[in-house]
Amino acid sequence: MNEIFRGKAWSFGFRSAIMIYFLCLIVLPIVGIYTQSFSLGWTPFWESVSDPLAWKAVLLTLKLALIATVLNMLIGTMIGWVLIRYRFPGRSILNSLVDLPFALPTAVGGLLILLLLGPNSLIGMLAGKIGIEIVFHEPAIVIAMLFVTFPFVIRAIQPLLEELDRSEEEAAYTLGASKAKTFFSVIFPTMLPGILSGAMLAFSRGLAEFGAVVLVAGNIPGKTLVASVFIFGEIESNNPQGAAAVSVMLLTLSFLILWLVNQLQARRSTP
Amino acid sequence: MHIEVRGLNKSFGDFNAVKDVSFDIEKGKLIGLLGPSGGGKTSILRMLAGLETPTSGDIVFHGQRVNDLPPQERGIGFVFQNYALFKHMTVYDNVAFGLKVKKLSKEKIRERVMYLIELTGLKGFEHRYPHQLSGGQRQRVAFARALAPEPQLLLLDEPFAAIDAKIRTELRTWLKEMIERVGITSIFVTHDQEEAIEVADEIMIISKGRLEQKGSPWDIYKNPETPFVASFIGESTIVEDISILKGFESLSDQPGTKALIRPEYIEHGKPGEIKLASAATTATVRQLHFRGSEWMVELAIGDTKLITYRSLEREVLQVGGQVQVLVHRAYMFNDDDSWIMENPLKVDPMPIHI
Numbered sequence: 118m119n120e121i122f123r124g125k126a127w128s129f130g131f132r133s134a135i136m137i138y139f140l141c142l143i144v145l146p147i148v149g150i151y152t153q154s155f156s157l158g159w160t161p162f163w164e165s166v167s168d169p170l171a172w173k174a175v176l177l178t179l180k181l182a183l184i185a186t187v188l189n190m191l192i193g194t195m196i197g198w199v200l201i202r203y204r205f206p207g208r209s210i211l212n213s214l215v216d217l218p219f220a221l222p223t224a225v226g227g228l229l230i231l232l233l234l235g236p237n238s239l240i241g242m243l244a245g246k247i248g249i250e251i252v253f254h255e256p257a258i259v260i261a262m263l264f265v266t267f268p269f270v271i272r273a274i275q276p277l278l279e280e281l282d283r284s285e286e287e288a289a290y291t292l293g294a295s296k297a298k299t300f301f302s303v304i305f306p307t308m309l310p311g312i313l314s315g316a317m318l319a320f321s322r323g324l325a326e327f328g329a330v331v332l333v334a335g336n337i338p339g340k341t342l343v344a345s346v347f348i349f350g351e352i353e354s355n356n357p358q359g360a361a362a363v364s365v366m367l368l369t370l371s372f373l374i375l376w377l378v379n380q381l382q383a384r385r386s387t388p
Numbered sequence: 389m390h391i392e393v394r395g396l397n398k399s400f401g402d403f404n405a406v407k408d409v410s411f412d413i414e415k416g417k418l419i420g421l422l423g424p425s426g427g428g429k430t431s432i433l434r435m436l437a438g439l440e441t442p443t444s445g446d447i448v449f450h451g452q453r454v455n456d457l458p459p460q461e462r463g464i465g466f467v468f469q470n471y472a473l474f475k476h477m478t479v480y481d482n483v484a485f486g487l488k489v490k491k492l493s494k495e496k497i498r499e500r501v502m503y504l505i506e507l508t509g510l511k512g513f514e515h516r517y518p519h520q521l522s523g524g525q526r527q528r529v530a531f532a533r534a535l536a537p538e539p540q541l542l543l544l545d546e547p548f549a550a551i552d553a554k555i556r557t558e559l560r561t562w563l564k565e566m567i568e569r570v571g572i573t574s575i576f577v578t579h580d581q582e583e584a585i586e587v588a589d590e591i592m593i594i595s596k597g598r599l600e601q602k603g604s605p606w607d608i609y610k611n612p613e614t615p616f617v618a619s620f621i622g623e624s625t626i627v628e629d630i631s632i633l634k635g636f637e638s639l640s641d642q643p644g645t646k647a648l649i650r651p652e653y654i655e656h657g658k659p660g661e662i663k664l665a666s667a668a669t670t671a672t673v674r675q676l677h678f679r680g681s682e683w684m685v686e687l688a689i690g691d692t693k694l695i696t697y698r699s700l701e702r703e704v705l706q707v708g709g710q711v712q713v714l715v716h717r718a719y720m721f722n723d724d725d726s727w728i729m730e731n732p733l734k735v736d737p738m739p740i741h742i
């Protein structure tokens with residue numbers, strides 16, 4: 118079989134299929150968005166972007182996605198560590214449950230948050246008593262982002278931890294290093310590329326989140342309206358240029374992050 | 389450092405990896421722990437390092453019991469089988485690690501690291517990462533790193549296992565020289581007897597968790613104390629009934645006793661080639677195998693098979709031909725006892741005095 122696929126015609130066919138796929142599904146839509154947003158020239162683009170509601174939405178999204186990412190780095194690192202380093206009943210089930218947010222429609226995630234943390238729920242009521250409002254405020258958005266980006270950091274550090282040879286730690290011990298020193302100078306540097314690349318993916322996914330956020334954010338323009346919901350609103354109110362302008366900002370950010378992730382991974386393979 | 393181990397035991401669940409092992413190691417000696425894989429050698433080494441806790445028994449360094457000391461405080465260097473270099477650190481940082489932990493001054497660290505890098509022939513590679521080095525170089529880094537904090541005892545777990553056969557011999561000699569130069573008490577684990585014999589001052593043979601014998605390589609070869617040691621060291625054939633051989637007829641009344649015969653104990657030749665014809669038995673050549681520098685000859689006496697070697701300089705034998713065989717000695721053993729028996733007929737029955 119292998120021999121057949123190595124033939125010239127097959128090879129050409131495969132490569133063309135991939136190029137066409139790439140062109141139709143990735144390059145064309147992206148170019149479309151850029152042309153759409155600049156279709157009326159720089160000035161309307163600039164106007165759309167400098168609309169306070171637009172850039173406030175983008176800034177809010179950036180801020181909340183950043184918070185969610187930092188939380189993810191902490192929690193994800195801990196969970197990844199526990200799942201690899203500890204043996205306990207239910208570990209493999211927990212390990213497969215990590216991917217649940219990827220499998221679940223994000224709207225379901227949003228609904229879960231509404232039900233669990235909403236004003237009528239126990240937690241929502243308790244939080245309300247001490248003056249914290251979760252749902253329809255920023256905390257809910259962060260929680261929604263946290264929920265959908267949960268697997269990234271965990272899945273990025275797990276292979277690195279598995280690869281880390283136990284004897285590397287033991288070598289550090291025999292060289293006189295304490296457990297803490299060993300963690301910070303041997304284990305943590307091994308995990309760091311995973312934490313960073315996982316965090317960047319989580320960040321760009323957080324920026325883009327719509328389904329879960331739209332249900333719990335309240336979507337008050339200028340206050341709890343995130344970029345993706347803003348785009349949706351612009352389309353609804355028949356303003357594709359406005360939508361495209363914000364899209365371009367998000368897209369450019371995503372590209373930047375993707376490039377950074379690549380740089381990180383390249384450095385990892387040839388340090 | 390003088391090392392004393394008393395009644396060391398280690399069990400993993402029901403499995404007893406190390407059973408009642410006791411030994412003494414003098415300062416400055418290079419010891420080889422030799423035995424089949426899975427025999428408990430590495431467990432002993434790891435217990436000495438403090439990476440494993442003994443189930444019972446004492447480990448004494450310099451008269452001080454160290455059982456409860458963590459590996460950090462034992463003053464040992466450990467070279468792991470896969471070297472366990474820190475992948476994200478350069479050669480320099482790897483070697484410097486133990487010194488940085490000790491919080492030495494930068495200049496002192498630099499001086500010591502550069503000395504070791506020079507000593508191990510790694511000059512010019514300081515800024516490389518482990519994955520940019522060859523196996524032999526990695527081993528040198530692991531060795532330099534273990535030596536950097538000036539340990540009292542160096543432990544090496546299968547130090548040559550991951551290296552090409554060709555460089556292995558070279559590295560062996562290098563390591564032996566290096567250890568002699570540094571003058572550090574060292575213990576290394578190996579399953580390769582050639583390696584142990586070549587490198588170690590003393591060998592400890594470990595099998596199934598027990599210490600079978602401890603002694604110099606020559607001693608162990610000459611006077612194996614247990615049948616296991618006799619069969620493990622060197623090459624040998626086990627002969628069930630040795631009384632068919634001339635000179636050993638007296639053993640026909642000891643049915644449980646077996647003989648272990650090494651190829652180098654056997655002299656063979658065409659009729660007339662052996663001077664002591666009266667002590668020789670007639671055998672048939674069953675097989676001839678070319679071994680590069682000599683012939684391996686499989687001989688048969690009745691149902692008994694013997695193996696010996698024949699120099700390429702001598703006349704080539706024919707399969708099926710008859711030869712005379714003189715067995716100089718045999719290592720005899722039964723369930724209770726073992727001894728070495730010289731062929732009594734070797735003393736020339738008709739000495740000619742001039």
